[in-house]
Amino acid sequence: MATSIILDQVTKRFILRDTMTLKRRLVALAHRNPVTHAFTAVNDVSLEVEEGEAIGLMGLNGSGKSTLLRLISGVLRPDEGQVLTRGRIAGLIEVTAGFHKQLTGRENIYLNGAILGMSEAEINAKFDEIVDFSEIERFLDQPVGSYSSGMFARLGFSVSVAAESDIFIIDEVLAVGDPPFKKKCIKRIQEIRDEGRTIFFVSHNTTQITRICSRAVVLESGKLAFDGAVEDAIHHLHYDDETDDFDAEGGEI
Amino acid sequence: MSHAGTLDAEHPHGPLQPPGDTTGLFGVFRRRYLLGLLVRKELRVRYQASALGFAWSYIKPLVRFATYVLIVGYVIGLKDLENYPLHVFTGMMVVTFFTETLSAGTKSVVKNKSLVNKMNVPREMFPVASLLVTTWHMIPQYVVLFIACLAIGWGPNPTDLLAGVLSLTIIVTFSMAVGLAFSALNVLYRDVSNFIETITHLVMWSTPMIYPFELIYFRTHGNWIEQLYLLNPVADAVLLGQQCFWVPTLNDPSSAVMPDHLIARGFGMLAACLVLVWLAQRLFSRLEGKFAEQMV
Numbered sequence: 001m002a003t004s005i006i007l008d009q010v011t012k013r014f015i016l017r018d019t020m021t022l023k024r025r026l027v028a029l030a031h032r033n034p035v036t037h038a039f040t041a042v043n044d045v046s047l048e049v050e051e052g053e054a055i056g057l058m059g060l061n062g063s064g065k066s067t068l069l070r071l072i073s074g075v076l077r078p079d080e081g082q083v084l085t086r087g088r089i090a091g092l093i094e095v096t097a098g099f100h101k102q103l104t105g106r107e108n109i110y111l112n113g114a115i116l117g118m119s120e121a122e123i124n125a126k127f128d129e130i131v132d133f134s135e136i137e138r139f140l141d142q143p144v145g146s147y148s149s150g151m152f153a154r155l156g157f158s159v160s161v162a163a164e165s166d167i168f169i170i171d172e173v174l175a176v177g178d179p180p181f182k183k184k185c186i187k188r189i190q191e192i193r194d195e196g197r198t199i200f201f202v203s204h205n206t207t208q209i210t211r212i213c214s215r216a217v218v219l220e221s222g223k224l225a226f227d228g229a230v231e232d233a234i235h236h237l238h239y240d241d242e243t244d245d246f247d248a249e250g251g252e253i
Numbered sequence: 254m255s256h257a258g259t260l261d262a263e264h265p266h267g268p269l270q271p272p273g274d275t276t277g278l279f280g281v282f283r284r285r286y287l288l289g290l291l292v293r294k295e296l297r298v299r300y301q302a303s304a305l306g307f308a309w310s311y312i313k314p315l316v317r318f319a320t321y322v323l324i325v326g327y328v329i330g331l332k333d334l335e336n337y338p339l340h341v342f343t344g345m346m347v348v349t350f351f352t353e354t355l356s357a358g359t360k361s362v363v364k365n366k367s368l369v370n371k372m373n374v375p376r377e378m379f380p381v382a383s384l385l386v387t388t389w390h391m392i393p394q395y396v397v398l399f400i401a402c403l404a405i406g407w408g409p410n411p412t413d414l415l416a417g418v419l420s421l422t423i424i425v426t427f428s429m430a431v432g433l434a435f436s437a438l439n440v441l442y443r444d445v446s447n448f449i450e451t452i453t454h455l456v457m458w459s460t461p462m463i464y465p466f467e468l469i470y471f472r473t474h475g476n477w478i479e480q481l482y483l484l485n486p487v488a489d490a491v492l493l494g495q496q497c498f499w500v501p502t503l504n505d506p507s508s509a510v511m512p513d514h515l516i517a518r519g520f521g522m523l524a525a526c527l528v529l530v531w532l533a534q535r536l537f538s539r540l541e542g543k544f545a546e547q548m549v
Contacts, residue, residue, distance in 0.1 A: 003269060015546070070371075073272060073273075074271070074272030074273025075370065077271075077542045083271060084272075085270070085272040086266050086267060086270075087267060093371045094371045097367045097368060097371035098368060098371075098372050100294055103297065110290060111294060114287035114290050115368065115372050116372075120286050
């Protein structure tokens with residue numbers, strides 16, 4: 001097995017500019033008050049992922065999970081350290097990112113497929129599969145602006161699983177969608193895992209993580225707090241302290 | 254990293270490398286299919302929910318054209334210039350191409366913010382798509398220009414046609430360079446969209462579109478002001494366009510006042526514009542790393 005992803009002491013900072021008028025800015029500069037604040041979203045994270053591993057990325061809101069995924073997908077570049085990946089990356093950092101509300105479902109399938117790096121022939125070949133999976137056939141020729149958020153998620157997920165990739169990224173997209181659809185998605189993700197593709201999966205849902213992932217990574221305030229077995233990660237996060245009724249059916253709160 | 258080297262070369266998925274598409278303009282043309290879809294999307298969306306729709310692309314230039322011809326031509330009195338409407342129209346084709354690409358291109362990256370933030374596509378895609386959208390919009394105007402020229406009696410010689418090709422390539426490459434650079438700058442400094450309004454206005458009056466070049470020529474006699482005037486690629490493209498479309502329709506084509514060595518100048522300008530595209534691409538690549546975090 002070869003290495004699929006390497007994060008080598010990766011740090012990402014965001015510069016937050018305080019919004020102020022020119023006058024206030026000049027006053028602040030004259031008084032040598034800061035006009036910007038740096039915020040370290042990902043702090044010195046090192047990680048090595050083998051091909052075919054399914055990593056569950058966990059952590060509280062704001063712990064840097066999405067930033068880490070965006071670094072891996074190449075949307076963001078690290079300030080320090082380096083990110084290396086192998087092969088084609090597809091996935092969903094946000095289901096609706098590539099969708100255009102004024103275009104129909106059909107047009108959006110083509111647009112999103114192309115954004116994920118598929119050719120026209122590839123999309124044509126997979127079109128029926130995508131539509132079947134999404135179960136929104138009836139609304140295919142309606143502008144997606146009129147879709148519900150669940151329908152949006154279905155379509156987005158269906159296109160991204162159809163794209164062939166070596167690394168597959170899923171960021172909390174299963175939070176929307178009804179239980180039957182979620183079940184279907186979990187099954188599809190398991191298939192992707194069994195094909196030997198690398199998976200990065202973000203979820204707060206311990207059941208989902210347990211079902212899919214072989215390894216868990218926990219971020220706390222941008223730092224790597226835990227890296228190891230899934231049960232230990234759940235224990236580390238104290239997610240197992242209280243029983244959660246909502247979790248029983250693999251649903252998200 | 255030590256193990257990223259030797260045994261990686263023969264891996265079926267290629268070597269370990271930094272993610273993200275950094276191939277720039279070449280990457281855009283490698284993903285022509287996506288580019289085509291983005292252009293089609295833009296064409297669909299631009300005039301949606303407007304009663305006149307696509308017609309606006311023709312109403313706006315038509316009104317401007319009529320204003321110039323009526324006010325400047327007849328009221329102010331340039332009507333004595335032979336085939337004055339054709340003179341204006343040819344100039345407008347070039348100037349409009351530039352200003353439309355500039356304004357649409359500048360906004361293009363910011364407008365596609367969700368894609369830039371969340372998905373991995375070559376970001377040069379967006380200004381390039383704006384340029385293609387503009388080109389598509391202008392095709393019917395070129396058809397009108399051809400018909401008008403033929404109706405008046407157009408007999409261009411090969412040099413005139415070469416001038417036309419130069420005019421087109423100069424304005425496309427220059428617009429590309431400016432669109433690339435400004436789309437990136439607009440992410441960091443939102444003042445840019447105000448700035449381009451000013452530029453648009455300047456370009457309109459600093460090119461021989463509404464007035465003929467001879468007015469500049471007779472006032473400057475080839476001094477440094479004329480040279481400065483001709484350093485503007487849009488002005489050169491307008492002159493070359495007129496050499497192609499307007500001059501051959503005159504009773505005595507040699508009576509038209511044009512700068513010396515127009516064709517040689519055109520080739521020089523084209524080379525300069527290609528360098529500008531390269532520079533703009535470098536600027537774009539440098540700023541691109543900050544795009545996703547600037548547009549939260």
